[in-house]
Amino acid sequence: MAEPANEPVRADALRNREHILQVAHDAFAESGTTSLNAIAKRAGVGPGTLYRHFPTREDLILAVYRHDVRRLVDSVPDVLAAARTPLDAFRTWFRTLADYVRLKHGLGEALHTAAVQDAVNETYAPVTAAVARLLRACEEDGSVRPGLDAADTLLLMGFLWRVGPGEEGREQARRLMELAIAGLRPVPGAAGPVPGPVPGPGR
Template sequence: MPEAAPQRADALKNREAILRVAHDVLAETPDASLNSIAKRAGVGAGTLYRHFPTREALILEVHRQGIDRLADAVTDALATLPPLEALRSWFTTLTGYVRIKHGLGEALHSAAAQEVVSASWPPVTEGVRRLLDACEEAGEVRPGIDPVDVIMLMSCLWRTPDSPEGAAQADRLMQLAIDGFRP
């Protein structure tokens, strides 16, 4: 199969604008039309459809980029915060991301979507492992905590209401979990 030609700079700029807008619009209104996304991105519908021929293709790419941003956020958090605060901050970011993802509902339940969603586990698990390793090195958590167990435990965070009360409850739940991680 021949290698795809590199995209022109304006095409890349349009693609990035579409993805940025789609992330925000779909977070607000999961059933937003592709035409409304194109309009807010400042491109024509044809441009959007050239990059993303189906709604599912757009949603899956938004999801993939979200996972990439989550993985990058681990490095940023560890570079700027003490390890335990980095863990807290990252799980708060993950909680917001999962809420958006859940808002997309059926869009992430097709066979193609499941492949993309399944591919998100390794980078998320690796991010949690890096955070736990840093916390362990700092003596803030006991050794040997399984990252997958932590993800499963912390999944309660994205089940809290998306409100000030829910945020307070999520903080309490996170504190309970972290207290259980301590040496």
């Protein structure tokens, strides 16, 4: 009978955790060296509350990364609904992904651990599934050719988190994105995916 009484406490704790994660995301986006105490102050919670949720800096960084990826993956239906076309949704979603990856890279050595690699590996499948959903929507309206592989597309779009910072980098990313999208568009006269190389004699 005590379980219902615990529900508000759990809901409050969950809201606190989500709030801390969002504040930490914003703080890390500004500076990868932001301290946990500074994040606690910015979130309006005591250091003890933050450390209770995230005992170490790495725990917080990993939680922010997982939180960001989960939110991005879950956003696909909303992004598709809000965009003028599925291809616009594709552009918007990948720009957001690039922002998250750049943030992750900006945290430097804090992310070069086995635990982080495990987190990256565990989020790969959901991200690839989200890309596949975007590709299906684009394929259905004819803006990309059928049969594109989500993992290949994700790898192709990796240039987005390698461009430089600032407006110059953003402009380069826009140009490169349109070049990449041009390679995804339907091929005139082709009924399906672009065929691979034709084997030579004896192969």
